[in-house]
Amino acid sequence: MTLPNEARQKAALGDYLAAERTLLAWIRTGLALMGFGFVVARFGLFLQEFRLVQHTQLAHSSGPSLWFGTALISVGVIVNVFAGWHHIRLVRALDRGETEHAHLSLQPVAIAFFLALVGLAMTVYLVSVRSSTRVQGGSSEDISMTAVPANGLISISSSHSVDQTVEKIKAILQANGVTLFDLIDHSGEAAKVGIVMPDTKLLIFGNPKGGTPLMLASPSIAIDLPLKILVAQDARGDVWISYNSSEYLEQRHGLPQDLAQNIAIVATLANKAAE
DSSP states (O other), rough: OOGGGGGGGGOOOOHHHHHHHHHHHHHHHHHHHHHHHHHHHHHHHHHHHHHHHOOOOOSOOOOOHHHHHHHHHHHHOOOHHHHHHHHHHHHHHHHHOOOOOOSOOHHHHHHHHHHHHHHHHHHHHHHHHHHHHHHHHHTTTOSSOOOOOOOOOOEEEEOOOOOHHHHHHHHHHHTTEEEEEEEHHHHHHHHTTOOOOOOOEEEEEEEEHHHHHHHOOOGGGGGGGGEEEEEEEEETTTTTEEOHHHHHHHHHTTOOHHTTTTTTTTHHHHHHHHH
16 A cells, blocks of 8 residues: 655665765766776777787777777766766655665676776787787887887997997807998097097997998989998987888888888897897
């Protein structure tokens, strides 16, 4: 038997305050879902930047992460809308003196299962991305970690002094049968005329067996041969190894791809000397 409105117990102030706290909790949940969705969606852009830096092709681009992020943002919006609608219904029920809440709230359970599925899918996605990066990264050895700028100049940090780095380069050249044609001490020459200059040395090296076919295929490459590596200390005392990337020289002189490997040694040499 249903009691008339006058006979029903009036809701207490604490019931209204509890309803507001519940609403605010759901709003925080919705905002957290939207924020996390934005981060997941942006993760695809991070992977694209990572691919450019590593010079690798990833099997997946921003597609899956974009869809996962969009789904999370959509769920966050739905949660906030549903929370507002549910709060209005609850307040009206309290106004009518209906204080019993017998039905089971499926919303938290549904969101928990949804987030578990999204987390599992993201885990599978990240594992697949890591695996594809390893496979494709292993197919091209000694890839520079620095993106190639428009001018083709690559600079990597050395963990040694200028002289130590130069000695490492000379040892690597000798071990690989590459001729060191000249070692120009720019800072030493500057000191001879009374000018103070940070330690700066240029190594000029090459191998006629590798360079001659390049010049036969594209005579203009002779202006960039022999190969050069600059080892210099900056104003803060950091040591940098700089060289022209093989990709830049290949494009600049229109070199055939089967001959481009003849100048790829410079990247390998710089990376080993920087270790």
